[in-house]
Amino acid sequence: MPSNRIIEDIFEHRLSFLPGDPCEPDDVLSHFADSILIDGLTREESELVLSALPRNSKRIYLNPLDKGLSEAKVYAGRYETDGTLSKPYVFKIGPLTKIEREYEAMERRVCPHISCVERPIPRRATEKGMIIQPLAGLNPRSQLKSLKDYARTSNPEIVTRLLAERLAPWYDRVRDESPGTRKPLGILFEWYLTKVQQPDTFPADWSELKEWVRQLTGHAWCDVPQVMKSLAEHELTFKPAIIHGDLHSQNVLVDEKEECWPIDFYWCNADSTPLMDFAMLECSLKFLAIHHRSDLRSIIEVENILAREPIPTITLQNLPYRSEIGNALRSVIAVRKHALDTLAYRFDDYRKVLSLMTYVHSTHPLLNRPFVLASLQILSALQL
Numbered sequence: 001m002p003s004n005r006i007i008e009d010i011f012e013h014r015l016s017f018l019p020g021d022p023c024e025p026d027d028v029l030s031h032f033a034d035s036i037l038i039d040g041l042t043r044e045e046s047e048l049v050l051s052a053l054p055r056n057s058k059r060i061y062l063n064p065l066d067k068g069l070s071e072a073k074v075y076a077g078r079y080e081t082d083g084t085l086s087k088p089y090v091f092k093i094g095p096l097t098k099i100e101r102e103y104e105a106m107e108r109r110v111c112p113h114i115s116c117v118e119r120p121i122p123r124r125a126t127e128k129g130m131i132i133q134p135l136a137g138l139n140p141r142s143q144l145k146s147l148k149d150y151a152r153t154s155n156p157e158i159v160t161r162l163l164a165e166r167l168a169p170w171y172d173r174v175r176d177e178s179p180g181t182r183k184p185l186g187i188l189f190e191w192y193l194t195k196v197q198q199p200d201t202f203p204a205d206w207s208e209l210k211e212w213v214r215q216l217t218g219h220a221w222c223d224v225p226q227v228m229k230s231l232a233e234h235e236l237t238f239k240p241a242i243i244h245g246d247l248h249s250q251n252v253l254v255d256e257k258e259e260c261w262p263i264d265f266y267w268c269n270a271d272s273t274p275l276m277d278f279a280m281l282e283c284s285l286k287f288l289a290i291h292h293r294s295d296l297r298s299i300i301e302v303e304n305i306l307a308r309e310p311i312p313t314i315t316l317q318n319l320p321y322r323s324e325i326g327n328a329l330r331s332v333i334a335v336r337k338h339a340l341d342t343l344a345y346r347f348d349d350y351r352k353v354l355s356l357m358t359y360v361h362s363t364h365p366l367l368n369r370p371f372v373l374a375s376l377q378i379l380s381a382l383q384l
Contacts, residue, residue, distance in 0.1 A: 003028075003029065003032050003047050005124070005125055005126050006028070006047055006048065006051045006123060006124070006125050007025050007028055007029070007051070009123070009124045010028065010051060010123070011025060015121070015122060015123070016121055017052055017053065017054050017121070018052050018053060018054055018079065018086065018089065018121065018132065019054065019086070020053075020054025020055065020056070020057070020081055021054050021055040021056060022054065022055065023053075023054065023055050024055075027055045028050075028051055031050040031051065031053055031057070032047055032050060032051075040064070040073065041073070041093070042128075044125045044126065044127065044128055045073070045093050045125075045128055045130075047125065048093055048123045048125055048128060048129070048130040049062070049077070049091060049093070049130065051123055052121055052123055052130070052132055053079055054079075054081065056081055056082065057079050057080065057081050058080050058081065058082075059079065059080040060077060060078070060079045060080070061077060061078055061079070061080075061085075062075040062076075062077040062091065063075060063076045063077065065090075065146065065250070065253075066146050066148060066250040071094050071095055071098070072092050072093060072094030072095075072098070072099075072264075072266075073092070073093045073094070074090065074091070074092045074093075074263070074264065075090070075091045075092075076088050076089070076090060076091075076144045076253070077089055077090075077091045078140070084140070085140045086140060087135075087138040087139050087140050087142055088135070088138055088142055088143075088144055089132050089133065089134055089135070090132065090133040090135065090253070090263050091130060091131075091132055092130065092131045092132075092133065092263075092264065093128055093129070093130045094128065094129065095127070095128065095129070096124060096125070096126075096127060096128055096129040098129075098266060099122070099124075099128070099129030099130060099131055100122075100124075100129060101266060102131055102264075102265055102266040102268075103120060103122045103129075103131055105265050105266065105268040105269075106119075106120050106131070106133075106265050106268075107119075107120075109242050109265070109268050109269075109270055110265050110268060113169040113170060113242065114166065114167065114169060114170070114262070115136065115169075116135065116136045116137065116166055116259075116261055117133065117134075117135070117136070117261070117262070118133075118134035118135070118136055119134075120132060120133050120134070121134070133263055135253070135261045137259060138255065142255045142256065142257075143255060143256050144253045144254070144255055145253070145254055146249060146250045146252065146253060146254070147159075147162075147249040147250070147252035147253070147254055147260065147289075148248075148249040148250050148284065148285075148288055148289045149289075150254040151249060151285055151289045151327060151328050151331045152289055152290075152291070152324040152327055152328060153323075153324070153327060154258070154327060155327070155330065156327070156330040156331040156333065156334035157258070157334075158254055158258055158260050158331075159281075159331045159334040159335055159338075160334050160337075160338065161260060162252060162260050162262070163278075163334075163335070163338040163342075164338060164342060166260060166261070166262065167244070167262065167277075170241055170242040170243065170244075170274070171241055171274045171343065173239065173240075173241040173242070174238070174239040174241050174273075174274065174343055175343070176239070178239060179239075180237045180238055180239045181237070181238065181239070181240055182235050182236070182237045182238075183235065183236060183238075184232060184233055184234065184235050184236075185231055185232050185233075185234050185235075185236055185352065185353065185356055186232030186233060188236070188272055188273065188276060189232060189356050189357075189360065191267070192356075192357070192360040193232070193356075193359075193360060195360055195361075195363070195364070196359065196360060196362065196363055206370075206373070209370055209373065209374065210377065212297075212300075212374075213300060213374045213377045213378065214377075216297060216300050216301055216304070217300065217301070217304040217377075217378055219304070219377055219378050219381035219382070220377075220381065221377050222377075222380050222381055222384060224359070224376055224377070224380045227355075227380040227383050227384065228355070228356060228359045228380070230383070231352055231355055231356055231383060232356065234352060236273065236275075236349060236352070236353075238273040238275070239273075240270070240271045240272065240273070241270075241272070241273065241274055242268065242269070242270045243268065243269060243272045243273070243274055243276055243277045244262055244265065244267070244268055244277050245265075245266075245267030245268050245269055245272070245276070245277070246264060246266065246267040246280070247262065247277040247280050247281050248280055248281065248283070248284035248288070249281065249284040249285055249288060249289050250284070250288070251263055251264045273353075274339070274343065275339065275345060275349065275350060275353045276353065276357070278335050278336075278338070278339045278350070278353075279350070279353045279354045279356075279357035280357055281335050282332050282335050282336070282354060282357075283354070283357050283358060283361050283372075285328050285331050285332050285335070286299075286303070286306075286328065286329075286332060286371070286375070287361060287364075287367040287368045287371055287372050287375075288366070288367055288368070289324075289328040289331070290321075290324070290325050290328045290329075290368065290371070291321045291324055291325070292368045293320070293321070294319075294320065294321045294324075294325055294368075295319045295320060295321075296370055296371065296374070298316070298317065298319050298325075299325065299371055300371070300374045300375075300378075302314055302316075302325075302329065303371070303374060303375045303378055304378055306332070307351070307375070307378045307379050307382055308382070310336060310340050310347040310350075311333055311336050311337060311340065311341075312333075314329055316329075336350070351379070351382070352383070354379065355376075355379040355380065355382075355383060358372060358375050358376050358379055359376060362376055
């Protein structure tokens with residue numbers, strides 16, 4: 001039974017529990033015996049969650065976090081002991097091999113460098129595994145939401161702090177005097193490019209959008225896959241650093257005090273360029289944080305400015321969701337300022353990486369796809 005596998009793993013490897021009195025095997029079994037299935041989780045997944053609770057825990061509360069196409073289930077959760085609620089934790093449940101890889105990445109690349117991320121608590125069952133990610137500085141009153149939601153309503157300072165403070169121990173490595181390395185962009189994007197689901201990313205019945213973009217921006221639709229193939233062959237010189245690898249606005253949590261925490265480190269690696277993280281974060285802020293019902297004409301015109309100018313000043317006219325769009329765009333500019341001003345990357349290199357990252361997201365079903373494809377049309381034309 002899954003419960004036997006979980007219990008054996010806990011006590012054979014002396015795995016820790018959430019803060020509180022540690023459990024003996026009978027205590028873990030009692031959690032399983034008294035439990036009911038948690039909505040949205042299988043029996044094995046429920047037992048993984050319950051297996052990390054301390055002795056005398058009475059309840060656990062799980063709040064699903066926004067996620068993309070990952071096979072994992074991610075929750076912000078807290079437990080109750082003697083009528084007292086714990087601080088929030090992040091529970092991630094997924095295929096065992098992926099959870100083990102993420103645990104190794106956190107042990108080797110995250111916890112030694114990123115002070116806000118405490119050592120994770122692992123659990124292994126038969127088919128699934130779980131990582132609990134404790135976040136330093138939270139308390140029982142803390143409330144968490146994604147950067148996607150935060151960026152719509154608040155100033156961009158949180159993005160600056162994320163890149164210049166939270167993740168600085170990774171990114172500041174590019175400032176040292178060591179020689180750079182040279183790789184084709186296709187090597188850096190090897191995994192990401194597998195996410196593009198079809199050769200021609202533009203649906204045939206969307207031809208009117210192509211013409212609309214041409215009229216608004218002057219950029220005609222070109223052979224995008226061929227342009228991207230050419231970009232993939234471009235060699236980029238960079239100083240290798242640790243990167244998150246999946247730094248979109250749903251993988252950053254923000255509390256009510258405007259402290260932020262990155263989560264979900266499965267794609268973290270130590271041999272890439274921070275430009276990958278910056279481009280992904282910009283894409284998610286534009287295509288996910290900007291409301292999907294925003295006026296498409298207006299945001300296409302804004303995207304044309306962003307594609308041409310490194311750090312533009314953008315004035316929005318009176319349009320629906322003006323405030324939310326303006327806030328998200330200020331966060332985009334904050335990303336660029338860190339990349340181009342603080343870390344001194346060239347805009348031409350940033351734009352090449354951004355073009356491929358936009359192409360990667362062109363078939364993502366949860367994004368504002370008309371906006372993504374319009375951006376792709378603009379960026380591709382500028383590469384010719």
